[in-house]
Amino acid sequence: MNTIVLYYSRSEKTAKVADIIAKNISADIIRIKDMKDRSGPINYLKASIDALREDKTDIEPSNIDLSEYGLVYIGTPNWAGKPAPAIITLIDKNDFRGKDVILFATMGRQGGENVIDRMREKVEARGARMITSFLIKTGGKSSSELEETVKKTIEEMDLKIYGI
Numbered sequence: 001m002n003t004i005v006l007y008y009s010r011s012e013k014t015a016k017v018a019d020i021i022a023k024n025i026s027a028d029i030i031r032i033k034d035m036k037d038r039s040g041p042i043n044y045l046k047a048s049i050d051a052l053r054e055d056k057t058d059i060e061p062s063n064i065d066l067s068e069y070g071l072v073y074i075g076t077p078n079w080a081g082k083p084a085p086a087i088i089t090l091i092d093k094n095d096f097r098g099k100d101v102i103l104f105a106t107m108g109r110q111g112g113e114n115v116i117d118r119m120r121e122k123v124e125a126r127g128a129r130m131i132t133s134f135l136i137k138t139g140g141k142s143s144s145e146l147e148e149t150v151k152k153t154i155e156e157m158d159l160k161i162y163g164i
């Protein structure tokens with residue numbers, strides 16, 4: 001059973017987490033791009049509003065052929081207690097029937113539980129089964145500290161046993 005990691009990242013933290021996971025569990029990886037400009041302080045505010053409203057956005061790629069994958073990781077940053085709009089859109093546009101899913105969220109400080117809960121509701125409605133989830137706090141961490149945290153999470157959660 002093949003595994004793929006799908007993720008969105010605005011400021012590279014979730015990207016780093018996703019890369020480390022994919023390398024460590026030998027999974028494929030696809031970055032989901034949000035076609036809306038999310039840079040700068042004004043867009044930060046707009047991004048939080050879009051996330052709170054669960055507004056859809058244009059994403060690239062929008063449809064992903066998951067037929068050869070049994071296990072799908074989905075990763076998002078926490079935006080105001082919600083998944084990023086790119087990930088909400090990804091879930092709504094794709095078919096997760098029969099897929100095992102592992103959800104993860106990165107967050108500056110807190111609130112990631114709500115993000116996972118919402119993603120879980122949405123992937124389950126699209127036919128997936130969530131087998132586990134985890135949160136990675138990124139605030140105040142250096143790049144090497146973040147890497148260490150992710151590697152520790154992979155070990156502690158025994159993530160390599162899934163999808164074999």
Ligand SMILES: Cc1cc2nc3c(=O)[nH]c(=O)nc-3n(C[C@H](O)[C@H](O)[C@H](O)COP(=O)(O)O)c2cc1C
Nearest residue numbers: 009010011012013014077078080106107108109110
């Ligand atoms: C629009 C927006 C809203 C955010 N809201 C929260 C929040 O409510 N709580 C929190 O702990 N971090 C929040 N953050 C911080 C991010 O979740 C955190 O920095 C994350 O690791 C960034 O991931 P990325 O670099 O992959 O984009 C927010 C960031 C953005 C851009």
